[in-house]
Amino acid sequence: MRIPCPHCGERGFQEFAYYGDAGPKRPAHGGDTGEDVWFDYVYLRDNPAGPHEELWYHAAGCRTWLVVTRNTLTHEVAGARPARDVALERSAAP
Amino acid sequence: MNVAGRIVAREANGRSSAATLPTQPFRLAAGGLVDRSRTLAFTFDGKRYAGHPGDTLAAALLANGVRLVGRSFKYHRPRGILSAGVEEPNALAELRSGARREPNTRMTTAELYDGLQAASQNRFPSLAFDLRAVNSLLSPLLVTGFYYKTFMWPSSFWEKVYEPLIRRAAGLGRAATGADPDHYEKSTTFCDLLVIGAGPAGLAAALAAGRSGARVIVCEEDFLLGGRALADRRRVEGRPAASWVTEAEAELESLPEVRIFRRTAVFGAYDGGTYAALERVADHLPVPPAHQPRQRLWRIVAQRAVLAAGAIERPLVFGGNDRPGVMLAGAVRSYLNRFGVAPGSRAAVFSNNDDAVRTVADLAAAGVPVSAYIDPRPQIPAAVRQVAERAGARVLTGAVVQRAVGWEKLLYVRVANDTGQEFVVNCDLLAISGGWSPTVHLTSHAGGRPQWREDIAAFVPGTPPPGMTVIGAAAGDLALADGLAAGARAGAQAARDCGFSVADAPVPFADAESTVIAPLWRVRNATGKAFVDFQNDVTATDIRIAEQEGFRSVEHLKRYTTLGMATDQGKTANINGLALMAEYTARSIAETGTTRFRPPTTSVAIAAFAGQHRGREFRPTRLPPTHAWAQELGADFVETGEWLRAQQFSRPGEPDWLATVSREVNAVRNGVGFCDVSTLGKIDIQGADAAEFLDRVYANLFSTLPVGRARYGLMLREDGLVMDDGTTSRLGETHYAMTTTTANAARVLQHLALCREWLWPSLDVQIVPVTEQWAQLSIAGPKARAVLQAIVDPAFDLSNQAFPFMAAGAGTVCGGVAARLFRISFSGELAYELAVPARFGDALARRLMQVGNDFGITPYGTEALGVMRIEKGHPAGPELNGQTTAGDIGLGRLLSKKKDFIGRAMAARPGLTDPNRPTLVGLRPLDRAARLRAGAHFLPRDAAATAANDQGHMTSVAFSPTLGHWIGLGLLARGPQRLGEVVRAHDPVRDGDVLVEVTSPVFVDPQGVRLHV
Known part of the structure; x- marks a missing residue:
């Protein structure tokens, strides 16, 4: 599998560390979030068949976290963006 | 004098005729792509033979008239050479000797070199006389599933009797026992187009793409390009096919963006256009040249790939089809045309398709008489009949070989036709062809399912991996002209896909041919054993038994009969096997389906996957900045993750490591010592x-x-x-x-x-x-300040008032070297950690030794560091084991109530705040002379050693020189409330059972007075 790192170019997946689903949103820092919401955030993950946005860390490259869109059925990688950009966009969205 | 020369001399002595080379009685007078001007000497089972450069070991053995080359896996039946390529199931040899001995090498791909040593496998005591051939007589007991059936009871027999017996009787060659003296490497490369297979179709693709300027890599498993064009007497563009290959090769060599990888097998297709290939860099030489690896594992990243891997001919299934002398028809043509070798002296050809009649013609052209052409089809095309008759062969249609008769060599075959007539055909070579199976393996690595095509009786690729095009025989288009045209098209398209413009070029043309086939999956009324999988000794009967016993799915069939599970992965066997299963279960072949092909398509040595990552190079070794200095002092080193750290600095006369470590601890507690702590993450x-x-x-x-x-x-x-x-x-x-x-x-x-x-x-x-940017040394002990005073520059005020415990600051040392100083302590003594740029780490250690000399400064290693942290009750790796909470290690008070932080919410869960959780305590043996063991489990004093009574475990132990006895840290249920209680530390693994007293984890200076002086 090849991942197009926005900083380093296309690289083999062996250079990256996999973290998991980029979907779950962490409960707000300092908030009064219930235990069940935390449990869901920390432990529960969907297992979709098809395109999936997930976090990968370019450990042997630029050491940046990326959001990679990968098809879990075919391993086709549709794209990769810096996680920070995605996070800022999401926090700006209503 | 070379080896060949010596043989000449010896034979000359023995024979009295002067200066004759060892004869190769079956070498044709002319023809072939071997270099007849040079003779290579080699041995097989200790006997000397001669061959030529360009020979495979199989070709050279055939040239010398050697037909019996191995014994079969289960029945120890005599076996000969079946094929001329990677699909070979029978002709396996141990190559080389000593630490380079390599079992299961295919003689059909092993390139001959001067001095090659080969030995047959699976025979005892000798190839010609194998005592275990008696297994054949026991064959009723050894049928399918015999492992499962025979060795069920009693179970203790398996380990003691059956397994050693099977291992001795059924081994496939012996692995070398010494370490492999050669080295292997891994490499990654990129291209626009990867062409897999350099037969006519692959060459046409490479030329079409290469001419556009695209970066092309051509991988060919063989040492020559050309594929079947080298084996068949065909014409391309009006020239002999082999000449066309030579010209194509020369043109490819002239293109700067084209690379040709010979002796390189692509064995895996992975996601993202990534392919794995094995280049046998030096397998064709006695030893690799200086600085060259034996083999190189390639990772090839290609935008497009053209799979032109050709097809593999199938054997026919009839009685005695494994006799030495029974050979695939295409392989016979390879030996005749490519190697200039006659694989027999009188031949017959048995085929169910139009292709194999070429073998009749080629044999006749080489001067080998052909007794008969045997074809099960009642009607055969006139052209086929004509070719056979012109070669002088008797044509038997509607006829099958029921049995090949002979033992160590073929004597004759029994033929029966559809009118009930029976014939005996004398021959020592029977060329067989059951049709060709496209080499589809790489197309299914990404999940593609091969599709059955009834019209050509073959599985063709299903959906290939993205970016891959399959052409030629691999796609089921067996005719040469079709392959050339498809190659030119696919190469041009791949180049265009990669953004290159392709000029129109004429497609190479070739003569037309017929590839018509009428499937024949087994000969009915065959007598004797009819083999489907030669290497694993699976017969048609075994498949019938599997069906009768309910193992009907191809995946079950494979596991139950071991069909297709040997080193050849059933390349000649799988299709016949599943066609028989289809027949027995009255299903179509399409319904029966194939097993999934997974990488690697051909056997790859583990050494190639390991590459340079062997022994100490298994992973990188990181050296702290003071490593060279510690080495000079004779330190012992220990691996901590990737780091190699000084473990202790033993001195002459010290009886053991414990004495050394105790001296180091005492030096720190009573004087001053220092230790490299640069490996801590910064x-x-x-x-x-x-x-x-x-x-x-x-x-x-x-x-x-x-x-x-x-x-x-x-x-x-x-x-x-x-x-x-x-x-x-x-x-x-x-x-x-x-x-x-x-x-x-x-x-x-x-x-x-x-x-x-x-x-x-x-x-x-x-x-x-910045871990690697700073060298950080811990200077610890009551005299630490005095030593440090001698190296810090005057501006640094080290007094307790100016730089108290837990102070941190920057300054300079040793006359202007930038430094950071931290008054922190792991040992519990007055201590500093001094950080300087990494390049000064070595010099700093040496300077500390100098200035500390008068104070008795003592370098210490990780062992003393560990002893002192246990004496102080600091948690480390064994306590921070990924299962402990802050409360478990006695640090619950650190969880801030004033703010949010990562883990706060989840740390409050009842399970993590349960007061009964095992919690950090200190432990000391009641009998002060007793030794403690990490890993021991805690039990109430008089409780039985059961899991139900388990109350935690000992995490860290050390002999404390400060206290004069062993101490330990452990996680004990409700530990802090049980100080003074006595529990058992039970260690069934090392037979330890020690009574220990629960104490505070801080054994030395519990008030921390020493830190603040």
């Missing part, structure tokens, strides 16, 4: 929100830390368990220096990056790992 954290960031990632507060101070910090994971600990210092309002444990340095950095980039991207904070 992370520089800066930015306006640095303090806020640390408050979020640490469980305790860091925003309140004054500039110039250090603080112990505890980090939790999101699930509330402890992730890591360390000290972090505030060097400025917006600048912190964090340390992590050695083991977790990379993990913590990754975690901080996730927090910064993903969780809280709006925080203004930057993090940079």
